[in-house]
Amino acid sequence: MNLLKQMCKIHAPAGEEFAMSQFLLNYIIKNQNKWKAKPTLHYGDGFQDNIIMVFGKNPKTAVFSHMDSIGFTVKYKNEIIKIGGPNTSEGIVLVGEDSIGKIEGKLAKKDDKLFINFNREIDRGTSLTFKVNFRETDDFIQSCYMDNRLGVWNCLEIAKTLEEGIIVFSSWEEHGGGSVGYLGKFIYEQYGVNQALISDITWITKGVKHGDGCVISIRDSGIPRRSYVNKIIDIAKKSNIPFQLEVEDSGGSDGNQLQRSSYPWDWCFVGAPEDNVHSPNEKVHKKDIDSMVRLYKKLLEKL
Amino acid sequence: MNLLKQMCKIHAPAGEEFAMSQFLLNYIIKNQNKWKAKPTLHYGDGFQDNIIMVFGKNPKTAVFSHMDSIGFTVKYKNEIIKIGGPNTSEGIVLVGEDSIGKIEGKLAKKDDKLFINFNREIDRGTSLTFKVNFRETDDFIQSCYMDNRLGVWNCLEIAKTLEEGIIVFSSWEEHGGGSVGYLGKFIYEQYGVNQALISDITWITKGVKHGDGCVISIRDSGIPRRSYVNKIIDIAKKSNIPFQLEVEDSGGSDGNQLQRSSYPWDWCFVGAPEDNVHSPNEKVHKKDIDSMVRLYKKLLEKL
Amino acid sequence: MNLLKQMCKIHAPAGEEFAMSQFLLNYIIKNQNKWKAKPTLHYGDGFQDNIIMVFGKNPKTAVFSHMDSIGFTVKYKNEIIKIGGPNTSEGIVLVGEDSIGKIEGKLAKKDDKLFINFNREIDRGTSLTFKVNFRETDDFIQSCYMDNRLGVWNCLEIAKTLEEGIIVFSSWEEHGGGSVGYLGKFIYEQYGVNQALISDITWITKGVKHGDGCVISIRDSGIPRRSYVNKIIDIAKKSNIPFQLEVEDSGGSDGNQLQRSSYPWDWCFVGAPEDNVHSPNEKVHKKDIDSMVRLYKKLLEKL
Numbered sequence: 010m011n012l013l014k015q016m017c018k019i020h021a022p023a024g025e026e027f028a029m030s031q032f033l034l035n036y037i038i039k040n041q042n043k044w045k046a047k048p049t050l051h052y053g054d055g056f057q058d059n060i061i062m063v064f065g066k067n068p069k070t071a072v073f074s075h076m077d078s079i080g081f082t083v084k085y086k087n088e089i090i091k092i093g094g095p096n097t098s099e100g101i102v103l104v105g106e107d108s109i110g111k112i113e114g115k116l117a118k119k120d121d122k123l124f125i126n127f128n129r130e131i132d133r134g135t136s137l138t139f140k141v142n143f144r145e146t147d148d149f150i151q152s153c154y155m156d157n158r159l160g161v162w163n164c165l166e167i168a169k170t171l172e173e174g175i176i177v178f179s180s181w182e183e184h185g186g187g188s189v190g191y192l193g194k195f196i197y198e199q200y201g202v203n204q205a206l207i208s209d210i211t212w213i214t215k216g217v218k219h220g221d222g223c224v225i226s227i228r229d230s231g232i233p234r235r236s237y238v239n240k241i242i243d244i245a246k247k248s249n250i251p252f253q254l255e256v257e258d259s260g261g262s263d264g265n266q267l268q269r270s271s272y273p274w275d276w277c278f279v280g281a282p283e284d285n286v287h288s289p290n291e292k293v294h295k296k297d298i299d300s301m302v303r304l305y306k307k308l309l310e311k312l
Numbered sequence: 313m314n315l316l317k318q319m320c321k322i323h324a325p326a327g328e329e330f331a332m333s334q335f336l337l338n339y340i341i342k343n344q345n346k347w348k349a350k351p352t353l354h355y356g357d358g359f360q361d362n363i364i365m366v367f368g369k370n371p372k373t374a375v376f377s378h379m380d381s382i383g384f385t386v387k388y389k390n391e392i393i394k395i396g397g398p399n400t401s402e403g404i405v406l407v408g409e410d411s412i413g414k415i416e417g418k419l420a421k422k423d424d425k426l427f428i429n430f431n432r433e434i435d436r437g438t439s440l441t442f443k444v445n446f447r448e449t450d451d452f453i454q455s456c457y458m459d460n461r462l463g464v465w466n467c468l469e470i471a472k473t474l475e476e477g478i479i480v481f482s483s484w485e486e487h488g489g490g491s492v493g494y495l496g497k498f499i500y501e502q503y504g505v506n507q508a509l510i511s512d513i514t515w516i517t518k519g520v521k522h523g524d525g526c527v528i529s530i531r532d533s534g535i536p537r538r539s540y541v542n543k544i545i546d547i548a549k550k551s552n553i554p555f556q557l558e559v560e561d562s563g564g565s566d567g568n569q570l571q572r573s574s575y576p577w578d579w580c581f582v583g584a585p586e587d588n589v590h591s592p593n594e595k596v597h598k599k600d601i602d603s604m605v606r607l608y609k610k611l612l613e614k615l
Numbered sequence: 616m617n618l619l620k621q622m623c624k625i626h627a628p629a630g631e632e633f634a635m636s637q638f639l640l641n642y643i644i645k646n647q648n649k650w651k652a653k654p655t656l657h658y659g660d661g662f663q664d665n666i667i668m669v670f671g672k673n674p675k676t677a678v679f680s681h682m683d684s685i686g687f688t689v690k691y692k693n694e695i696i697k698i699g700g701p702n703t704s705e706g707i708v709l710v711g712e713d714s715i716g717k718i719e720g721k722l723a724k725k726d727d728k729l730f731i732n733f734n735r736e737i738d739r740g741t742s743l744t745f746k747v748n749f750r751e752t753d754d755f756i757q758s759c760y761m762d763n764r765l766g767v768w769n770c771l772e773i774a775k776t777l778e779e780g781i782i783v784f785s786s787w788e789e790h791g792g793g794s795v796g797y798l799g800k801f802i803y804e805q806y807g808v809n810q811a812l813i814s815d816i817t818w819i820t821k822g823v824k825h826g827d828g829c830v831i832s833i834r835d836s837g838i839p840r841r842s843y844v845n846k847i848i849d850i851a852k853k854s855n856i857p858f859q860l861e862v863e864d865s866g867g868s869d870g871n872q873l874q875r876s877s878y879p880w881d882w883c884f885v886g887a888p889e890d891n892v893h894s895p896n897e898k899v900h901k902k903d904i905d906s907m908v909r910l911y912k913k914l915l916e917k918l
Binding site for chain 1: 809820822834837838841842860861862874875876877881
Binding site: 558578 | 631664689691696697740742787790791792793794797800872877
C-alpha cells in the first residue's frame with residue numbers, strides 16, 4: 010500500500026494531471042521489465058498528459074482510470090471555487106503552492122462563499138487540494154483521493170500479469186471530462202477495441218456495503234448497454250470472487266464520455282466502494298480492494 | 313396499425329434496445345423484397361444494437377428514429393429510478409422480468425421516492441416499462457410508447473417506396489444519447505450525407521393541436537440551422553400536406569446529438585404531436601400520422 | 616471602429632449566422648490583398664456557415680471567434696423565448712423581420728413569460744435581436760453584441776499582419792455549441808494544429824476591471840490544461856502588454872466544446888472584459904481592446 014500512499018499525496022487536480030503523469034511514467038519505465046508482458050506506451054504529443062499502455066498483440070478490452078482529483082482554485086482575495094464536487098466542510102485543511110511559496114490553510118465559509126484562511130493573498134488561479142492523512146488499519150484504508158488513486162493503483166497491480174489488454178490513464182474526469190473522447194478514438198482506430206472497464210471508486214449506499222466485494226455498476230446517471238454489463242456479471246458470477254451490484258441515478262464516470270463519443274464503446278463501471286465520498290476521509294475496505302484486483306484480472310482474461 | 317401495436321409492446325428501454333433491434337431486423341428481412349428498392353443493411357459489430365438502411369446509390373438525407381423508450385430501473389428493495397423522463401403518477405402499472413419470473417405491479421410513492429408494489433424483492437437492475445393498453449378509435453391512437461414506436465413505424469412505411477435515402481434506428485435517445493455520434497460519423501464518411509430528419513413524436517401545446525398536421529419544429533432546447541429548416545418548410549408549403557410549426561425552449565432529440573457531433577449535420581425534427589407525453593396514454597390523431605408519412609415521402613424526394 | 620459598428624448591427628442570432636458569414640466573406644475577399652499574407656479560405660459545403668482562414672505554411676495556433684449572438688425566438692401569440700442567455704429587462708427594444716415586414720417592439724413580462732409588444736401577431740419562429748445603439752466615448756465603446764463582434768473584429772485586425780496561424784469564425788456558441796467539434800477536427804487533421812485561443816468577450820467582476828488590460832482566463836466553468844495556460848501567461852508577462860488574470864466557476868466558451876471533442880485541443884480564453892453582459896449596453900474599455908489586439912499578435916508569434 011506504499012505505492013497507493015505515495016500516489017494519494019501527488020497534487021493533480023483536474024487540468025493539472027502533469028505530476029501524476031510524470032510519476033506514472035517513471036514508475037512504468039522502472040517496473041515494466043518485471044511485468045509478465047512489456048507494454049507499448051503511447052504518451053506525449055497528441056496525448057496531452059494521458060498515458061496508454063497496450064499489452065499483447067490482440068487486446069480486447071481497455072481499462073480507463075482517471076489520474077485527476079477534485080480540489081479548489083483560488084479566485085480573488087483567497088476566495089476559492091470548486092474543481093469537480095469536493096466536500097466543503099469548514100475546517101478542512103487545504104494545501105498548494107504559488108509563486109511566493111507553500112500554502113496550507115483551513116477552508117472557511119462566509120456569505121455562501123468559500124475561502125481559505127491564509128496569512129497572505131494567494132496568486133490567482135492557484136490550485137488547492139486536500140492535505141493528505143493516510144490511515145491504514147487491518148480492514149480499511151482511509152485517505153483523500155482514494156478516488157481515483159486506488160483506481161490507478163488497481164491498474165498498476167493488474168499490469169504486472171496482464172498479457173492482452175489496454176490500460177488508460179485519463180484526465181479531467183472530475184470536471185467535465187475531455188480526454189476520453191480522443192483516447193477512445195485512438196484505441197478504437199489503432200487497435201479495434203471497443204470494450205471498456207472503468208477502474209474508478211464508487212459510493213457506499215443503502216445497497217452497497219463495506220466488505221461485500223467490488224461493485225459492478227448496472228447504471229448511474231449514464232446507462233451502459235445492458236448486454237455488455239450482463240456479460241461482465243456472468244463472468245463475475247462464475248469467478249466466485251465476491252462482488253456487489255449497484256443501481257444509481259446520479260454520479261457518472263469516464264463511461265458517460267465514452268458513450269457520447271463518436272465511437273461505439275461498450276463500458277461498465279467496476280470498482281471498490283468508499284465512504285465519505287470526495288472528502289479527506291475517503292474510506293475503502295481492504296476486502297473490496299482485493300476483490301477489485303482479482304475481478305479485473307478475471308474480466309481482462311474472459312471478456 | 314397492427315405493426316405499430318406489436319412494436320408498442322416490445323420491452324426496450326434505453327440501454328436495452330436489443331429486442332426492438334431484433335424485431336426490426338426480422339421485419340426488414342421478411343419485407344424488403346416487397347419494397348420498391350432493396351436497402352443495404354448495416355448492423356452488428358461496430359453498430360451496437362442500431363440498424364442503418366441505405367436505399368439507392370445517391371442518398372441525400374438520413375432519417376433518424378430512436379428505438380428506445382423511457383422506463384424505470386429497479387434499485388434496492390423495489391425502489392425504482394427513472395430511465396429518461398417518464399410520468400410517475402401513482403397507480404401506473406409497470407411490467408418487466410427478472411431471474412425469478414414475470415413482474416407486474418403499480419407505481420407507488422413514499423418519502424419522495426418511487427417504488428413498485430410487488431409481492432417479492434425484484435432483482436437489482438431489472439428494467440420496467442409501462443404495461444401496454446393500445447386503443448384505437450376513428451380519430452385517435454392511444455398507447456404508451458407512441459414515442460417513438462410511431463416514429464419507427466413511420467420509417468417502415470416510407471421504406472416501402474423509398475428509392476434514395478437512409479433510415480437509421482438509434483439507441484439511448486431517451487437517456488443521454490450515445491449512438492447518434494458514431495452513426496452520423498459512419499453515414500457522413502461512407503455516404504457523404506449530412507442532412508437529417510428526426511422521425512420522433514412531439515407535444516400538443518398551446519400552439520400545436522391534434523389534427524392540424526405533422527409538426528415541423530423550428531426549435532426546442534436545440535436550435536437547428538435555420539436555412540435548413542426553411543428549406544423543409546418551403547417543401548411542406550408547396551406540398552399542400554397539412555403541417556404545423558412548433559417553437560419550444562425545452563425538449564430535445566437525436567438532433568441535438570447530431571449537432572454536437574464531429575460532423576456538420578443539418579437536422580430538423582419532423583413528427584406528429586401527442587398528448588399525455590411520456591405516460592401510458594400517449595395519444596396521437598390519425599390525421600397527423602397520415603400527414604407525417606406523406607410529408608416524409610415528399611421531403612425525402614425533394615431535399 | 617466603423618467596422619465594429621457595422622458588425623454589431625448584423626442580425627445573426629445562434630442558428631442564423633448566415634448574414635455574418637456573408638459579411639465576413641465579402642470583407643475578407645475585398646481586403647485580403649492588402650494583408651501581409653493571403654489566407655487559404657475554407658467555407659461552404661461541409662462547413663455550414665463557418666469560415667476558416669489559414670495563414671502560412673506552418674500554422675501552430677488557431678483563433679476561434681464565434682459569429683452568433685444571443686437573442687429571442689417568437690413562439691405563439693408574440694410570446695418569446697431565449698436564444699442563449701440574454702438580459703430580459705422589461706422595455707428592452709427588440710427588432711426582427713417576418714413574412715409581413717419589419718418588427719420593432721419592447722420586451723414585456725406577464726406571468727413569468729416573456730413577450731414582445733407589437734401591433735400584430737408575429738410569424739412563429741421569427742428571431743429577434745436587441746436594437747443597436749452604438750456609443751463611443753474617449754475611453755469606452757458601448758453597444759449590444761460586443762460579445763462577440765469585438766472578438767470577430769479582433770480577428771480581422773490580427774489578420775492584417777498574420778503570417779502563420781489559423782482564424783476560425785464559428786457558430787452556435789451562445790446556444791449549446793455545435794460547430795467547433797467538426798471545425799476542430801478539420802484543423803487538427805488537415806494542419807496538425809491543436810493549440811487554440813478563444814477570441815471572445817468576458818465579464819467585469821470583483822477581480823477584473825475596466826482598463827487593466829485584456830483578460831487571460833485561467834478557468835471558467837471549464838478548466839483548460841494549466842501547462843498551456845501558463846505558457847500563455849509567460850508570453851504575456853514578457854510582452855509588457857497589460858493583462859488581467861481571471862478565475863471564474865461559471866460561463867463557458869468554444870473552449871469547452873473543443874475540450875470535449877474527439878481531438879486533443881489545448882485552449883485558453885483571451886479577451887477584453889465587458890460590463891452589462893448580454894444586454895443592449897455591453898461596455899468595453901478601449902485600452903482593453905488595444906491590449907487584446909496586441910496580445911493576440913504576440914501570442915500568435917510566440918506560441
